Amino acid sequence: MKxxxxxxxxLHLGKLRDGSKVGNWEIWYKNNQQIGGGLYDQSGNELKYGxxxxxxxxxxxxxxxxxxxxxxxxKVGLWKSFIKENNFIQLLAFVTYNxxxxxIFRSEGNxxxLHLGKLKDGNKIGKWEIWYKNNQQIGGGLYDxxxxxxKVGYWVEIIDCYDFIKQIIFKGEYxxxxxxxxxSTWYKKYEETEFKQIGGGFYDDGIKIGKWIELHDxxxxxxxxxxxxxxxxxxxxxKIGLWQTSFMDELIAGGFYDENGNxxxxGKWIELxxxxxxxxxxxxxxxxxxxxxGFWNTYYKEFNTTQFQIIGVGEYHQGIRIGKWIELIxxxxxxxxxxxxxxxxxxxxxxxxxxxxxxxxNQFFYGGGSYDQLGNESKIGQWIELxxGFFExxxxxxxxxxxxxxxxxxWEIHERPKNYQNFSLMQKxxxxxxxxxxxxxxxxxxxxxxxxxxxxxxxxxxxHVGKYKNGSKIGLWHVFYKGKDMQxxxxxxxxxxxxxx
Numbered sequence: 001m002k003x004x005x006x007x008x009x010x011l012h013l014g015k016l017r018d019g020s021k022v023g024n025w026e027i028w029y030k031n032n033q034q035i036g037g038g039l040y041d042q043s044g045n046e047l048k049y050g051x052x053x054x055x056x057x058x059x060x061x062x063x064x065x066x067x068x069x070x071x072x073x074x075k076v077g078l079w080k081s082f083i084k085e086n087n088f089i090q091l092l093a094f095v096t097y098n099x100x101x102x103x104i105f106r107s108e109g110n111x112x113x114l115h116l117g118k119l120k121d122g123n124k125i126g127k128w129e130i131w132y133k134n135n136q137q138i139g140g141g142l143y144d145x146x147x148x149x150x151k152v153g154y155w156v157e158i159i160d161c162y163d164f165i166k167q168i169i170f171k172g173e174y175x176x177x178x179x180x181x182x183x184s185t186w187y188k189k190y191e192e193t194e195f196k197q198i199g200g201g202f203y204d205d206g207i208k209i210g211k212w213i214e215l216h217d218x219x220x221x222x223x224x225x226x227x228x229x230x231x232x233x234x235x236x237x238x239k240i241g242l243w244q245t246s247f248m249d250e251l252i253a254g255g256f257y258d259e260n261g262n263x264x265x266x267g268k269w270i271e272l273x274x275x276x277x278x279x280x281x282x283x284x285x286x287x288x289x290x291x292x293x294g295f296w297n298t299y300y301k302e303f304n305t306t307q308f309q310i311i312g313v314g315e316y317h318q319g320i321r322i323g324k325w326i327e328l329i330x331x332x333x334x335x336x337x338x339x340x341x342x343x344x345x346x347x348x349x350x351x352x353x354x355x356x357x358x359x360x361x362n363q364f365f366y367g368g369g370s371y372d373q374l375g376n377e378s379k380i381g382q383w384i385e386l387x388x389g390f391f392e393x394x395x396x397x398x399x400x401x402x403x404x405x406x407x408x409x410x411w412e413i414h415e416r417p418k419n420y421q422n423f424s425l426m427q428k429x430x431x432x433x434x435x436x437x438x439x440x441x442x443x444x445x446x447x448x449x450x451x452x453x454x455x456x457x458x459x460x461x462x463x464h465v466g467k468y469k470n471g472s473k474i475g476l477w478h479v480f481y482k483g484k485d486m487q488x489x490x491x492x493x494x495x496x497x498x499x500x501x
Contacts, residue, residue: 009060010035020044027055036065047073064092074101078116080135090133107131113162123147130158138162139169150177165190166220170200178206185213187220199229208234216245218275226277230254238263245272253282264290273328279336281328282308291319298328300336311357312338320346329354329386337390339368347375354386356395367397378405387453396453398437406444412437413453438468445471 014025014037022044027036038052048070056064068079076099081092094107094116108115117128117140125147130139141155151174159168167190172183185199201212216228232243238261244254255269265287273281285296298312314325321343329337341352353368367384371377379402387396400411413436438450446468454462466477 010055014040017042017044021046027053029059035059038070045073049073068097071099074099076101082135089135091131091135092133094131112164113158117143120145120147124149130156132162134164138167141174144177148177150174152176167195168215168220169195172203175205179203180205185215187215189220198227201234207237209236210234216272216276218277221275221277226275228272228276232257235261245270247272247276247280255287258289262290266290280308285316288318292316293318298326300328311336314343322346337366337386341368341371344373344375347371347377349373349375349377354384356386356390366395367399369402376405378402380405400437400440403442406442407440408442408444410437410439413451436463447471 009030011028012025013028014021015023021040022042024039025037026034029035036053036055038048038054039050041047041049049072050069052068052070054066056062056066059065063084064081066079066081068075069077075097077097079095079097081095082089083092084090090112091114094105094114095103096105098104105117105119112133114131114133115128116131117124118126124143125145127142128140129137132138139156139158141151141157142153144150144152154173155171157170159166159170162168167188169186170183171186172179173181175181180203182202183200184197186195187198188195199213199215201208201214202210211233212231214230216226216230218226219228220226227248229246230243231246232239233241239257240259240261242254242256244251246252253270253272255265255271256267258264258266266289268286269284271283273283276282280301282299283296284299285292286294293316295313295315297310299308300311301308312326312328314321314327315323322345324340324342326338326340329339336357338355338357339352340355341348342350348371350373351368351370354366356366367386369379369383369385370381372380381402383398383400383402385398387394387398390396395416397414397416398411399414401408403409415436436451436453438446438452439448441447447470449467450465452464454464463480464477465480466473467475
């Protein structure tokens with residue numbers, strides 16, 4: 001028999017005896033899928049027992065359910081909660097109940113990582129497990145029973161930013177709370193089923209010693225395209241001698257550390273950008289006693305090309321930038337943006353230009369402005385600044401005046417669609433014309449009417465329109481959404497936008 005959902009999106013289906021639920025009951029949703037259920041006892045007291053899947057009171061809004069066991073109508077043991085997002089079922093949390101149905105533990109963690117184990121006076125003891133939101137255990141190990149939270153024995157640990165794309169784990173032993181002996185590093189691409197060893201080395205009382213293979217901070221980013229490893233030796237926890245860097249198993253960078261164990265770089269070095277992978281940027285120059293000296297060149301090439309080109313250059317004096325520079329703006333490899341200007345004792349002074357390069361042939365002047373000549377890096381006069389997420393498909397600038405290092409008076413927001421030569425003000429919201437931006441008063445405080453882009457404008461194309469008073473939003477604010485196909489803005493009221501979130 002199929003449930004009938006004409007009156008509600010959720011239907012409970014089962015047997016009644018004298019008006020009370022008994023036996024097997026099922027919970028169905030309006031898409032004709034069973035989403036929960038379990039057993040009631042035969043006494044007519046409607047006591048749940050055995051395995052159950054309950055649904056959240058707000059299931060139709062949050063798509064959350066809970067799986068575990070009942071005894072005499074009380075939750076006992078381990079319960080798991082799950083959420084359905086984008087048609088995928090994801091593990092949300094663990095909760096443990098005692099025999100009286102009282103909650104005694106709730107899992108730690110967020111962002112899809114959950115830690116499950118035992119507490120004693122608020123401290124971890126015994127076996128602990130690390131789970132990922134796909135309902136798979138990915139790590140864990142033992143804590144001592146003293147309550148001092150010393151890790152002991154064999155452990156599998158995860159990288160801090162572990163996720164679906166970046167699955168990296170570390171395997172090894174702890175002795176009295178310190179890493180000891182051989183530790184290995186393992187990696188799995190998102191489409192693979194098995195981890196493979198990609199690095200590791202030895203610890204002595206928590207200190208790295210001997211030969212090591214380490215991972216670059218962005219290893220595994222860009223859907224596995226960024227596979228950078230560092231090869232070298234440690235002495236008492238500090239790098240010594242030659243260290244080399246490989247990308248996709250090809251040696252491309254490196255240099256020497258001093259042999260005394262001070263961890264200081266010396267001589268010629270080739271270093272990689274923090275986001276090397278999707279775009280390939282490296283820096284070439286010299287170190288003396290751990291400080292950059294002389295001229296350093298910045299090289300760049302597209303991922304699928306073979307030739308590097310110089311895109312930046314500047315001089316260091318004992319690690320401090322001096323003189324004229326062309327330097328790269330770090331925007332996580334999304335586009336090639338450079339600053340051009342002058343340094344005085346490590347501080348920007350005078351006129352600085354911002355340039356954006358779409359390819360090797362086309363370079364656009366997009367903005368910039370002036371710093372004071374005193375070396376305070378205080379912005380003055382007219383400026384054109386780029387949005388934080390500026391790149392090929394989201395080219396937004398902010399145009400206005402600085403006064404004593406603070407934004408002042410009228411500021412405009414401009415947008416340049418890809419393949420267009422010029423920027424224009426954000427406009428055409430229904431039949432109205434809105435100028436992007438607004439007015440700052442003293443101390444960079446927003447006042448009056450403003451048109452602002454959403455923080456994730458490049459994907460959602462949403463803007464907010466309303467008024468500020470003394471830097472705080474007041475009154476009614478409207479949110480406009482630009483459909484990518486329709487190329488017009490649709491109006492949502494503030495209340496509707498709250499639900500949209």
